[in-house]
Amino acid sequence: MGISRTFLNATTYTVDDNTTTGIPVVSQDKTAGDWRLVTGFTWGIGKRFDTHKPRLLRDVHLLLNVPVYYPNFRSVVLKPSVLLGASFNLNHLRRSFPKTVNINHR
Amino acid sequence: MNRKLFLFYALFCVMALLLSCQRETISIGPNVQDYFYLENQGAKMPVLVEGNTASGVMVVWVHGGPGGTAIGFQNDDNSTKYLESNFGVAYWDQRAAGGSQGSNTPPLALNQYADDLKKLVLLLKYRYGNETKIFLLSHSWGGLVAPAFLTEGTNQQLVRGWINVAGAHNYYLNDSLTRAYLLQFGNDQIGKNRHTADWQKIVDYAEPNVPNYTLDVSRGLNSCADQAEGLIDDIQKSTTGVGSLLTSNKTAFSLFWFASNAGATYFSDLNKAVLYADYSSKLSKLTLPLLCITGKYDFTVPRGLADEVMRKSASTRKRLLILPHSGHICMDNEPVPFYEAVVDFIKQNQ
Numbered sequence: 001m002g003i004s005r006t007f008l009n010a011t012t013y014t015v016d017d018n019t020t021t022g023i024p025v026v027s028q029d030k031t032a033g034d035w036r037l038v039t040g041f042t043w044g045i046g047k048r049f050d051t052h053k054p055r056l057l058r059d060v061h062l063l064l065n066v067p068v069y070y071p072n073f074r075s076v077v078l079k080p081s082v083l084l085g086a087s088f089n090l091n092h093l094r095r096s097f098p099k100t101v102n103i104n105h106r
Numbered sequence: 107m108n109r110k111l112f113l114f115y116a117l118f119c120v121m122a123l124l125l126s127c128q129r130e131t132i133s134i135g136p137n138v139q140d141y142f143y144l145e146n147q148g149a150k151m152p153v154l155v156e157g158n159t160a161s162g163v164m165v166v167w168v169h170g171g172p173g174g175t176a177i178g179f180q181n182d183d184n185s186t187k188y189l190e191s192n193f194g195v196a197y198w199d200q201r202a203a204g205g206s207q208g209s210n211t212p213p214l215a216l217n218q219y220a221d222d223l224k225k226l227v228l229l230l231k232y233r234y235g236n237e238t239k240i241f242l243l244s245h246s247w248g249g250l251v252a253p254a255f256l257t258e259g260t261n262q263q264l265v266r267g268w269i270n271v272a273g274a275h276n277y278y279l280n281d282s283l284t285r286a287y288l289l290q291f292g293n294d295q296i297g298k299n300r301h302t303a304d305w306q307k308i309v310d311y312a313e314p315n316v317p318n319y320t321l322d323v324s325r326g327l328n329s330c331a332d333q334a335e336g337l338i339d340d341i342q343k344s345t346t347g348v349g350s351l352l353t354s355n356k357t358a359f360s361l362f363w364f365a366s367n368a369g370a371t372y373f374s375d376l377n378k379a380v381l382y383a384d385y386s387s388k389l390s391k392l393t394l395p396l397l398c399i400t401g402k403y404d405f406t407v408p409r410g411l412a413d414e415v416m417r418k419s420a421s422t423r424k425r426l427l428i429l430p431h432s433g434h435i436c437m438d439n440e441p442v443p444f445y446e447a448v449v450d451f452i453k454q455n456q
Contacts, residue, residue: 006207008150011130012143015225015232026232028130029145034209071209072363073149073202075370079362 004069006033036077040067050089060086132233134159138194140233141358146225147218148211149201152177153226154358155234156197157190163239163266163456164194164230165448168223170246172214172380173371175204178359180245182350184437188445193241193452194234198226200251202371205363214376216383220254227264239266239456243448246407246434249273250383257388267395267455269448270415272407272434275385281319283408284327288312288334291405301337308334321378331405335433338403342431344438389418395455396424399447401432401439423455 012032017024046061063083070076133140133155140155154177155164167185169176176197189195199206201222202214212218223242231238242265244252253275256262274280292309296302308330315323335341352361371377396419398412409428416426427447432439 008143008207010141010143010152012145012150013229013232014145015228017224017228024228024232026229032143032145032150034150034207036209072366073206073208073211073214073370074374075366077362077366 001037001039004036004038004067006036008032034072036069036071038067038069040065042066044083054089054091056088056093058087058089060084134234136160137190139357142233144198144222144226144229146222147201149206149208149218149222151201151206151222151226152199152204152358153229154181154197155194155230156181156186156357157193157195159194159234161193162235162237163192163241163452164196164234165189165241165243165452166196166198166223166226166230168198168242168244168248168252169200169203170248171200171203171368171371172219172247172376173203173368174247175199175359175364177204178356178364180437181356181359182438184441184445188441188449192449194238196226196230202367202374203364204367205358205360206367207363214371214374216250216254216376216380219251220258223251223255224258224261224264227261231264241265241267241269241452241455243269243271244273245271245437246274249407249411250275250277250380250385253385253388253392254383256394257385257391262392262394265394267397267451268392269397269399269451270412271399271444272401272404272436273398273411273415274407275389275411275415277324277381277383278319279384279386279414280407280411281324281327282316283410284331284405285312285316287405287408287410288327288330291334295337304333304337319381321381324381328406331434334405335403338433340431341401341403341433342439344435386414386418389415390420392419392421394421395451396421397427397447397451398425399427399429399436399444401434401436402428402430403432404434404436406434425451 012029013026014029015024015026019025042063042065044061044063046059048059049055050058065083066078066080068076068078136158138159143150143152167176167180177199181197227240242252249270288308289312292305295305311330398415400409400412429436429440437444
């Protein structure tokens with residue numbers, strides 16, 4: 001669970017038509033957006049490749065990620081996305097060095 | 107908090123602020139596409155302006171619902187072909203509809219929608235010039251929002267004309283007419299042995315439900331009206347609808363916001379509050395040019411409502427167009443005569 005702050009992807013205007021001059025005033029809201037609670041759930045399938053011995057490619061996976069935002073006009077918003085990914089065993093790339101080093105002085 | 111973590115958060119906030127700053131784009135030309143939001147009473151409502159803004163005329167779609175979408179439904183090939191080639195067209199998603207957003211907003215109420223529409227008209231004049239000639243093109247529920255706006259104060263002076271398509275300016279009258287039309291047409295069809303079992307179900311539902319309409323009864327009649335249209339072969343089939351939202355690539359449309367907003371509207375108290383919304387007595391305030399369009403087979407918002415607008419409005423320039431092969435979504439059933447009439451009306455009154 002977390003907190004989300006959205007930002008709108010286009011210029012956002014407010015209009016004040018209740019001014020003393022009677023002339024409406026239009027202004028921009030540079031930080032228009034909303035705070036929401038966010039939670040979510042994820043389903044996925046994958047294939048592991050390092051069950052028997054360490055490999056560089058640990059797994060590939062396909063995830064359906066569904067964050068749920070509340071509120072939007074007292075309703076919830078689901079914004080699902082599909083993630084195709086792979087994870088790697090970076091330890092596999094680590095080089096090993098000899099523990100002792102002999103230095104010959106002349 | 108250690109220094110690195112503090113710097114990370116500070117950088118994140120600066121990036122968020124920078125990314126949220128959008129450059130204002132106002133396009134005047136024969137084929138423009140502008141996208142912006144109107145913020146009012148807690149709601150951020152998207153507006154997509156397309157077409158010929160150089161014409162000095164702006165058509166504002168006031169979509170149906172409540173909880174529909176102009177950016178999703180009304181921005182179709184026909185609107186592009188007939189309207190956008192001649193005029194600028196503003197596709198406005200109302201609060202709790204389409205792609206609009208809002209969190210801690212006040213409960214939905216009809217007067218907010220009317221106020222939103224007023225602010226939108228003022229905003230369009232600010233962006234595209236104070237001399238911009240604005241025409242309202244409302245459909246169904248939009249035909250309740252439009253008179254709520256037009257009959258308030260001097261709002262009528264802000265627009266050049268109103269195209270009222272299957273407008274529901276009086277919900278009680280609407281329900282009464284829907285019931286009467288269903289019974290009359292249904293019994294006629296049963297007598298002619300056409301879809302007898304289906305019509306009998308509709309007639310059986312409509313018959314006892316009078317005169318105290320509840321929200322459930324109103325929705326039930328609405329559902330019957332939908333079913334009735336499906337039983338009439340004379341209606342030209344629509345190529346749009348909810349299915350088109352899934353298959354077509356609509357500019358600036360989000361299915362997930364639309365679904366959220368449709369749910370928010372459906373379960374809100376707005377529907378109960380407008381059950382007896384009635385602008386019949388205020389129609390005499392209307393003096394602006396008026397075009398009423400309705401489908402012959404519209405059971406959802408029957409023709410009687412358009413007849414009343416024609417009878418009671420004080421407009422001297424008014425016309426009623428009944429499309430003979432249309433239901434409630436007449437702009438989709440018979441797009442050619444629909445849009446030709448709309449374009450003619452605007453050109454005569456701009």
